Amino acid sequence: MLRITTPVSEVEMRELRSGQKALISGVIYTGRDAAHKRLVETLEKGEPPPVDLENQIIYYVGPCPAKPGQVIGSAGPTTSGRMDPYAPLIIEKMGLKGMIGKGARSQAVVEAMKKHGAVYFLAVGGAGALLAQKVRSAEVVAYEDLGPEAIYRLEVEDFPVIVGIDTLGVDLYETGRERYRAV
Template sequence: MIKLIESSRIYQQVYRGLKPQTGEIVVAEDIIKLTTPLTDEDVESLKAGDRVSITGVIYSARDAAHKRLVELIEKGEELPINIKGQIIYFMGPSPAKPGHAIGSAGPTTSYRMDAYSPTLHQHGLKGTIGKGARGPEVVEAMKKYKGVYFTATGGAAALISKSIKKAEIVAYEDLGAEAIRRLEVEDFRCIVAQDCHGGNYYEIGVEQYRRA
């Protein structure tokens, strides 16, 4: 089943441009380069299975922070961050070592955010990054509001952290690791897992596995 081979498959797809020994990441020609914030056109151009390299500002947040954001929206109050055109990475980092911008920064399982993502997409959020497939309500919201879901592999948490050049808490500091962080990223590697056209990389992977 795809769930058993998901991490190794994604790791190989995302990091096959990695130079051995040095750990230096080289952007291959078939990787799509994205710069935040994203536009509707950016999102519409992406298809499930595309390999991407993200540069710019993204935000990290998990379920506790998502709950607070949605509560503010429901009350008609201003959000502590501007989510329009933005990407939220489902991640709560470990403490940073001296000289590092952030600690281990692997993705959180995405279904925990499924109850909140449709509302955020409705209010301008363009992308999310996590692991595991999204539910049907999120899929429909991505189709309606032009959103995209990227997947990163938890097995590459150390490599992911190297792509994060700066990290600072910008909201909900009381949540600790789950506080919202503003991340400046460079060559952050992902795969388009589910696109705004209904394409699903996980289903594609299952079909490829069955044919192999």
């Protein structure tokens, strides 16, 4: 089991291989549809974004509200493909080095990952109650008006992921499916 501590480096990301299991600790940022749209609009206008994502990891999640006594409500990954129209620009312009989500990515995202040394990590979709237990603190740092779609700064400890697509473009979904496909 690999251990990854944020912020990460391009060198470190380029060493990872599709299928490896890892535990992530440190600060990660949440972001999904609406936050990505705003970030990209900001970048396109040439304005400074509200968060610094250089060498950071984004977690595609819209958490549930915390119950009293909880740090955060259930917080599993959402479908990453919806962020595909925005991800290449965020990797290129903001220096994002990792994304945590679930589901397929577009070729444009994979190309940006290969070029800039970013990795796509998978978390188990539907395991939001367990994944929330790996979050030590959560605070909204941008776009509070978006509710569950706001950008949160999360401090995580031993957050379990699998390397889904590495910087060589090897996709675990494709290799995994190929092994069991009988059609």
